[in-house]
Amino acid sequence: MMFLPEGSRRVLGRDAQRINILIAKAVANAVKSTLGPKGMDKMLVDDMGDVTISNDGATILGEMQIDHPAGKMMVEVAKTQDREVGDGTTSAVILAGGLLQKAESLLDDEIHPSIIINGYRMAEKKAKDIANEIADGLSFDDTKTLRKIAMTSMTGKSAEAEARLSDLVVEAVQTVAEKEDGKYHIDLDHVKIEKKTGASLHESELIKGIVLDKEIVHSGMPRHVENAKIALIDAALEIKETETDAKIEITSPDQLQAFLDQEEGMLKKMVENIQKSGATVVVCQKGIDDLAQHFLAKAGVLAVRRVKQSDLQKLAKSTGGKIISRIQDITKEDLGHAKSVSEKKIAGDNMVFIEGCKNPKAVTILVRGGTQHVIDEAERALTDALGAVTSSIKDGKTVTGGGSTEIEIAMQLQEYAKNVGGREQLAINAFAEALEIIPKTLAETAGMDPIDTLVGLRARHKGKEGKYLGVNVHDSKIDDMRKLNVVEPLRIKTQALSSASEVAQMLLRIDDIIAASSGSKMPKGGMPDMSGMGMD
Numbered sequence: 001m002m003f004l005p006e007g008s009r010r011v012l013g014r015d016a017q018r019i020n021i022l023i024a025k026a027v028a029n030a031v032k033s034t035l036g037p038k039g040m041d042k043m044l045v046d047d048m049g050d051v052t053i054s055n056d057g058a059t060i061l062g063e064m065q066i067d068h069p070a071g072k073m074m075v076e077v078a079k080t081q082d083r084e085v086g087d088g089t090t091s092a093v094i095l096a097g098g099l100l101q102k103a104e105s106l107l108d109d110e111i112h113p114s115i116i117i118n119g120y121r122m123a124e125k126k127a128k129d130i131a132n133e134i135a136d137g138l139s140f141d142d143t144k145t146l147r148k149i150a151m152t153s154m155t156g157k158s159a160e161a162e163a164r165l166s167d168l169v170v171e172a173v174q175t176v177a178e179k180e181d182g183k184y185h186i187d188l189d190h191v192k193i194e195k196k197t198g199a200s201l202h203e204s205e206l207i208k209g210i211v212l213d214k215e216i217v218h219s220g221m222p223r224h225v226e227n228a229k230i231a232l233i234d235a236a237l238e239i240k241e242t243e244t245d246a247k248i249e250i251t252s253p254d255q256l257q258a259f260l261d262q263e264e265g266m267l268k269k270m271v272e273n274i275q276k277s278g279a280t281v282v283v284c285q286k287g288i289d290d291l292a293q294h295f296l297a298k299a300g301v302l303a304v305r306r307v308k309q310s311d312l313q314k315l316a317k318s319t320g321g322k323i324i325s326r327i328q329d330i331t332k333e334d335l336g337h338a339k340s341v342s343e344k345k346i347a348g349d350n351m352v353f354i355e356g357c358k359n360p361k362a363v364t365i366l367v368r369g370g371t372q373h374v375i376d377e378a379e380r381a382l383t384d385a386l387g388a389v390t391s392s393i394k395d396g397k398t399v400t401g402g403g404s405t406e407i408e409i410a411m412q413l414q415e416y417a418k419n420v421g422g423r424e425q426l427a428i429n430a431f432a433e434a435l436e437i438i439p440k441t442l443a444e445t446a447g448m449d450p451i452d453t454l455v456g457l458r459a460r461h462k463g464k465e466g467k468y469l470g471v472n473v474h475d476s477k478i479d480d481m482r483k484l485n486v487v488e489p490l491r492i493k494t495q496a497l498s499s500a501s502e503v504a505q506m507l508l509r510i511d512d513i514i515a516a517s518s519g520s521k522m523p524k525g526g527m528p529d530m531s532g533m534g535m536d
């Protein structure tokens with residue numbers, strides 16, 4: 001290895017593949033036990049001692065700080081799934097692990113990686129086609145099915161009160177959806193999640209508007225403003241401190257008074273400008289000086305300060321207002337509108353509710369829960385469900401869960417493989433077998449015999465309406481998933497197929513790992529450090 005700097009390490013050929021597959025499988029194994037409603041949770045403690053309790057694949061892998069490049073690629077699979085669909089991250093990672101495991105056996109049988117890659121590519125395309133074919137249609141107003149989708153995606157996330165939360169999710173998505181050229185456009189930025197401990201999850205609510213976790217700055221201000229005209233300001237209502245080290249020498253009380261008067265005058269002018277525009281509410285991203293608060297209160301204006309930039313932007317969208325940086329330039333046209341702005345006490349804290357916005361396409365889900373851990377996990381469950389409902393509406397297609405879709409695709413793929421023939425046939429069959437890892441894992445979490453379950457599923461899928469049969473994890477038997485309301489968006493499956501198959505192909509294509517000497521993640525002897533990765 002003359003051409004490499006001293007201390008670099010290199011692993012070649014089969015060894016390189018073996019290591020990458022080993023790592024990828026270990027990552028998949030680490031999240032495997034969390035799959036499905038009967039899946040377990042993980043408790044993750046970061047180096048600051050903060051605790052996260054979660055069942056969400058993307059969250060768990062994100063917290064694990066995986067170092068090895070192959071492991072990182074697996075984490076990417078979860079992240080992509082999270083970004084594109086919002087749910088199905090655990091399944092995508094497990095599937096990628098399964099594909100690599102099957103590939104390993106083929107490699108052991110001396111099948112060349114390029115044949116496996118080719119077969120996997122064909123199988124991926126065919127699998128997505130099959131998924132499309134077996135999917136059922138869904139219409140935007142089918143609230144009942146949408147609720148089932150939300151519910152399915154939330155199960156297992158230890159967010160009891162799933163029924164309540166799924167209603168909120170569906171209503172939120174239906175509210176913010178916009179129809180354009182017959183297609184629904186949904187921007188989840190318009191759904192804000194605000195969390196507050198102190199009540200039960202059942203008391204979570206949907207507010208058609210925006211909730212700010214802030215209180216009104218001055219006790220002399222009105223607590224409630226109807227038909228509010230809202231000024232959105234991202235500058236401070238304060239006198240700027242001089243940036244250079246200036247010194248002002250004051251030699252007489254008159255001068256001091258004049259100086260203070262001038263400051264007062266400037267603040268008064270600011271408030272007058274705001275008042276002149278006709279604003280009755282001020283939402284400020286920065287601070288508001290005590291004196292300015294006093295003037296605003298006298299003018300009967302309700303004001304909130306130190307609001308998050310993202311909230312200010314949401315408010316601009318929903319109230320139709322413009323964010324102003326120069327207070328002296330504020331005009332009537334810059335103001336946003338809302339039916340009411342009011343302060344309400346939630347769990348001992350005041351929050352400001354801006355409701356009945358000009359553009360009602362902004363909502364807030366106010367999540368309540370006993371403890372911070374509970375609402376944090378509920379928030380993750382909500383984001384998953386929001387993603388699932390959104391992608392179902394966008395595609396207008398659903399499939400059933402509980403492993404039913406995976407088994408159906410696997411069986412049809414095997415039929416397809418027969419027609420392909422050649423060595424690729426072996427790879428396509430391997431792909432099909434890898435898909436069975438989902439129902440198999442679900443069966444395991446339910447304490448069922450995984451092999452018997454697979455055999456049973458395969459046999460019964462041949463029958464009429466067989467495609468709906470999956471694993472009933474609650475009663476530990478094979479069942480019709482429609483009856484159990486286990487419905488998922490088609491995109492959960494197609495996206496998982498794409499990302500899992502891509503990462504498998506990418507890792508199989510690598511036959512040379514070269515690691516620089518410093519900061520090398522390749523451990524001694526070329527074998528990675530597997531401690532704590534939960535290897536089977």
Ligand SMILES: Nc1ncnc2c1ncn2[C@@H]1O[C@H](COP(=O)(O)OP(=O)(O)OP(=O)(O)O)[C@@H](O)[C@H]1O
Nearest residue numbers: 034035036055056057087088089090091155401402
């Ligand atoms: N009531 C149910 N009965 C059987 N299977 C179910 C049920 N509810 C959900 N599932 C299945 O559980 C799987 C989803 O599990 P889970 O939500 O833990 O992981 P995920 O969606 O892949 O990843 P994420 O961690 O992002 O949620 C899917 O295969 C789904 O069909």
Ligand SMILES: [Mg+2]
Nearest residue numbers: 087088153384
């Ligand atoms: Mg899920």
